[in-house]
Amino acid sequence: MEAIEHPPIFHLPGMPDHVTxxxxxxxxxxxxxxxxxxxxxxxxxxxxxALEIVLEQFQQTIEDVxxxxxxxxxxxxxxxxxxxxxxxxxxxxxxxxxPTTNLNTxxxxxLIVFFTYHAVGIRKQGVVNYIKHFMGPVWWLAWLIxxxxxxxxxxxxxxxxxxxxGNMVGGHILLAVIFFLMGLQGLLGWALSGSVVGAxxxxxxxxxxxxxxxxxxxxxxxxVSFLQAFIFVMLTMLYISGAxxxxxxxxxAEHHDAGHH
Amino acid sequence: xxxSLMLGALFVLAFPGLALAADAPATGGWLAPFTVIAAAxxxxxxxxxxxxxxxxxxxxxxxxxxxxxxxAARIQLAMVIGLALxxxxxxxxxxxxxxxxxxxxINFA
Numbered sequence: 001m002e003a004i005e006h007p008p009i010f011h012l013p014g015m016p017d018h019v020t021x022x023x024x025x026x027x028x029x030x031x032x033x034x035x036x037x038x039x040x041x042x043x044x045x046x047x048x049x050a051l052e053i054v055l056e057q058f059q060q061t062i063e064d065v066x067x068x069x070x071x072x073x074x075x076x077x078x079x080x081x082x083x084x085x086x087x088x089x090x091x092x093x094x095x096x097x098x099p100t101t102n103l104n105t106x107x108x109x110x111l112i113v114f115f116t117y118h119a120v121g122i123r124k125q126g127v128v129n130y131i132k133h134f135m136g137p138v139w140w141l142a143w144l145i146x147x148x149x150x151x152x153x154x155x156x157x158x159x160x161x162x163x164x165x166g167n168m169v170g171g172h173i174l175l176a177v178i179f180f181l182m183g184l185q186g187l188l189g190w191a192l193s194g195s196v197v198g199a200x201x202x203x204x205x206x207x208x209x210x211x212x213x214x215x216x217x218x219x220x221x222x223x224v225s226f227l228q229a230f231i232f233v234m235l236t237m238l239y240i241s242g243a244x245x246x247x248x249x250x251x252x253a254e255h256h257d258a259g260h261h
Numbered sequence: 262x263x264x265s266l267m268l269g270a271l272f273v274l275a276f277p278g279l280a281l282a283a284d285a286p287a288t289g290g291w292l293a294p295f296t297v298i299a300a301a302x303x304x305x306x307x308x309x310x311x312x313x314x315x316x317x318x319x320x321x322x323x324x325x326x327x328x329x330x331x332x333a334a335r336i337q338l339a340m341v342i343g344l345a346l347x348x349x350x351x352x353x354x355x356x357x358x359x360x361x362x363x364x365x366x367i368n369f370a
Contacts, residue, residue, distance in 0.1 A: 064338075159346075159349050162349065162352055162353060162356050163345065163348070163349040163352050165356070166349075166352030166353070166355045166356050166359075167348075167352060169355075169359065170352070170355055227341070227345075230341070231341065231342065231345040234338075234341075234342055235342070235345075238342075
């Protein structure tokens with residue numbers, strides 16, 4: 001991908017870029033949280049107000065999806081959501097690298113979710129009950145259900161990882177190709193080459209491409225950034241609530257997505 | 262019609278081999294040019310079928326929302342999750358295409 005994509009401007013020597021920019025995301029989030037909570041007021045204003053709105057949205061969504069049982073998992077879910085959303089937005093800024101355009105970052109988030117929901121399920125139900133959870137409703141079908149459930153559970157972190165990574169990288173490559181077409185080796189270079197036809201066609205083409213990027217592509221990428229963070233968080237909630245709920249297989253997250261993987 | 266399509270496909274698939282026979286390959290062996298075609302065709306099929314699937318899902322969801330505006334929020338939630346699960350299948354293909362295009366660990370000897 002180095003062929004079409006400029007490396008990020010700021011580069012720590014000996015450190016992979018996605019780690020550097022993960023630290024930047026952490027600094028931004030911690031800084032905003034620190035600034036907003038430095039002087040807490042009963043009637044919030046400014047940054048405190050904005051963060052409270054964000055947090056209330058998270059609370060509301062958790063309440064809707066998981067019910068009251070999901071309230072202890074607000075820190076995990078809100079942290080994941082804010083981190084992924086900020087990291088997605090960071091890949092839209094030219095000159096910065098997005099942490100989520102690297103497979104390692106998304107795999108780390110997905111593995112956190114994977115181990116968390118299994119740990120939560122085992123702690124809530126006990127080991128035996130939780131394993132029974134995998135065996136399906138009737139005992140004589142357990143030999144068939146068990147491998148299917150096993151594979152579907154193993155596919156969950158894979159699909160979480162690849163969905164976020166693929167969406168981000170796909171959009172990233174699209175933007176890189178557009179910028180490449182538009183740049184000094186492309187339309188703009190043609191427009192500045194000195195010939196009249198080049199100035200007409202290249203200038204017009206560059207203007208159209210810039211307008212297309214600004215009006216259509218960037219808002220689309222903003223929407224995708226939000227949507228992917230939302231979907232990651234939503235699936236996390238579904239997995240955790242699927243692990244919490246008692247071993248009835250009639251409804252809930254289990255059947256909802258077992259067939260899709 | 263069908264025979265011309267098949268001939269065209271055969272030509273497209275045979276062309277990298279012919280081009281390679283003309284000038285000796287520097288790296289990658291004879292299989293390397295085919296990976297580009299495979300990535301493009303695979304992504305095209307995946308995108309088309311993913312579009313069909315998502316179209317059906319969105320059509321059903323919009324119809325349900327028009328019938329029951331009160332339940333629009335929950336239907337929208339289910340629709341977004343379903344779309345993400347459908348889309349992830351196309352994303353798998355995208356990842357495979359990216360591996361074929363940019364992967365350095367594969368040795369096509």
